Amino acid sequence: MRVLVLGAGFGGLELSTRLSEELGDDAEVTLVDKGEGFVFGFSKLDVMFGRTTAEAVVHPYEEVLKPGVRFVRSTIRSIDPVARRVVTDAGEFDGDVLVVALGADLRPEATPGLVEAGHEFYTVPGAFALREVLESFDGGRVVVGVTSTPFKCPPAPSETALLVHDFLERRGRRDKSTIALAMPMGAPIPPSPAASQALLGAFAERGIEWVPDTKVVSLDPATNEAATADGRAIPFDLFLGVPVHVAPEVVVASGMCEDGWIPVDSRTLETRFPDVYAVGDVTSVGTPKAGVFAEGQARVVAEAILARVAAGGSSPGYDGRGQCYLEFGEDKVARVDVTFVQGSPPVGTFDAASVDLAAQKSEFGTSRVQRWFGREWAPL
Numbered sequence: 001m002r003v004l005v006l007g008a009g010f011g012g013l014e015l016s017t018r019l020s021e022e023l024g025d026d027a028e029v030t031l032v033d034k035g036e037g038f039v040f041g042f043s044k045l046d047v048m049f050g051r052t053t054a055e056a057v058v059h060p061y062e063e064v065l066k067p068g069v070r071f072v073r074s075t076i077r078s079i080d081p082v083a084r085r086v087v088t089d090a091g092e093f094d095g096d097v098l099v100v101a102l103g104a105d106l107r108p109e110a111t112p113g114l115v116e117a118g119h120e121f122y123t124v125p126g127a128f129a130l131r132e133v134l135e136s137f138d139g140g141r142v143v144v145g146v147t148s149t150p151f152k153c154p155p156a157p158s159e160t161a162l163l164v165h166d167f168l169e170r171r172g173r174r175d176k177s178t179i180a181l182a183m184p185m186g187a188p189i190p191p192s193p194a195a196s197q198a199l200l201g202a203f204a205e206r207g208i209e210w211v212p213d214t215k216v217v218s219l220d221p222a223t224n225e226a227a228t229a230d231g232r233a234i235p236f237d238l239f240l241g242v243p244v245h246v247a248p249e250v251v252v253a254s255g256m257c258e259d260g261w262i263p264v265d266s267r268t269l270e271t272r273f274p275d276v277y278a279v280g281d282v283t284s285v286g287t288p289k290a291g292v293f294a295e296g297q298a299r300v301v302a303e304a305i306l307a308r309v310a311a312g313g314s315s316p317g318y319d320g321r322g323q324c325y326l327e328f329g330e331d332k333v334a335r336v337d338v339t340f341v342q343g344s345p346p347v348g349t350f351d352a353a354s355v356d357l358a359a360q361k362s363e364f365g366t367s368r369v370q371r372w373f374g375r376e377w378a379p380l
Contacts, residue, residue: 001028001309004084004095006076008033008061010291011101011279011298013372018302020066023309027068030093032086034075037061038372040365041153041291043379044127045327049163050135052380054128063373076102079254081273097275097305100262101298102248104152104281104289110244111147113219118226118239121160122152130240134167139176140237142168145216145226146183148244152281152289155326155336157181157242158188158199162329164240165206182211182226182234191288192336194350195326202328202353216241245289247282259284266342267317268304269297277301285318287340292322325361328353333361 003019005012008031019027036058043057064071074090085094108120119133120126144161161181168174181188181203187196188210203210215229219241225233247257256262261284262271269277269285279301280294287293296318303315320340325333335357338348351357362379369377 001097001305002095003027003029003097003099003305004086004093005029005031005099005101006033006079006086007101007103007280007282008035008038008064008071009101009103009280009294011294012099013038013064013368014295015099015101015279015298015302016064016069017066017372018299019305020069022302022306024067027066029069030072030095031064031069032072032074032076032088032093033061034073035061036073039124040368040379041156042325042327042361042365044121044124045156045159045163046380048121048127048130048134049167050131054131057379059369059373059377063375065374076250079250079256081254081256081271081276084273084275097277098273099298099301100251100256100271100276100278100282101280101294102251102282103294104245105248106243107246108241108243110246111216111218111241113221114147114239114241114243117219117221117224118236118241120241120243122156122243126243133238134164137173137238139168139173140178141235142177142179142238142240143226143234143236144179144181144240145214145234146242147216148242149184149215150289151242151245153324154189154191154288154290155195155324157183158203159327160240161208162199162202162206163327165208166329178209179207180209180211180234182214182216182228184213184215184229186212189326189336191338191340191346192348192350195334195336198328198334198350198352199326206329245281251282266320268315269301269318277304286342287320287322288324290322290324292324293320296322325357325364326353331355331358333358335360 037060074088084098262278279297281289332353334353
């Protein structure tokens with residue numbers, strides 16, 4: 001069975017690896033991505049705050065050497081979900097099964113003034129470039145702001161505010177700086193009240209201003225003020241923004257999207273097109289846009305494909321569960337384990353920040369690189 005996978009993020013890498021493990025040379029997987037390599041979301045913050053180098057965190061796709069998996073580095077120009085065919089700069093590809101795992105595109109330019117007056121830390125180039133910006137920052141008003149919802153990795157803005165605090169403390173610039181975190185939600189992580197309370201406590205201890213129910217809609221380069229959706233102005237000397245997220249244009253043009261994202265069956269990840277699945281940030285499945293959820297969804301799709309290859313059996317449905325690590329600064333990490341089921345409020349647990357959980361987060365990254373790229377790696 002020929003499987004065409006679009007996108008080599010958490011979802012695409014996990015799906016390809018699982019099929020290769022079970023089917024070997026018979027997997028017949030084509031994995032297409034335009035990027036040079038994979039970068040964990042947390043690695044962007046590690047580079048941004050000077051904890052590692054850019055070269056150390058990029059995992060080249062040329063190292064995806066797995067039985068039955070062919071990696072094609074190319075830009076996808078069109079997707080035909082009916083024929084399960086794509087046109088790329090490297091030619092046309094089709095499959096018996098098509099899996100769309102292209103994530104969300106980031107549009108800093110969609111927020112007036114963000115490119116001219118601020119900085120975004122969600123793209124790889126944006127986060128990496130901020131390393132020099134932060135190094136040269138002498139102190140002042142730092143604002144971490146969110147420009148739209150939904151956005152990837154919900155804890156990241158809170159993590160960034162806490163890591164900015166640590167960064168300025170180490171450099172003796174915290175006393176002449178203020179830090180504010182503006183988010184459109186009423187809590188830092190709405191699905192986890194316990195995590196939100198812990199973060200609010202950490203903000204209070206560190207003198208970080210929490211500005212809830214606040215979406216930044218534009219930045220004024222002349223006045224260095226961020227305008228909010230409700231008409232307020234937030235002054236800043238350094239603005240760190242979460243940019244607008246949208247489905248990739250090629251996905252929208254394919255006709256697969258409704259209300260901006262690809263709708264899927266919440267249990268099977270099937271789209272309305274036969275033998276076409278979608279996983280991860282590009283979907284509206286109802287879970288946060290985060291890599292761990294894409295990885296879990298990919299496993300479900302892999303099992304469905306394997307069941308078809310075996311001409312029998314069934315695959316377990318997607319359970320909506322994901323585990324996220326939260327940087328609390330001071331070399332400590334917390335953990336949230338949450339399950340999302342359509343029609344019910346999310347449920348889960350929260351483990352307070354500790355050094356032990358920081359080590360577990362490191363192992364999380366190490367194990368994925370070993371599994372997907374076949375080599376040893378340590379995040380820091």
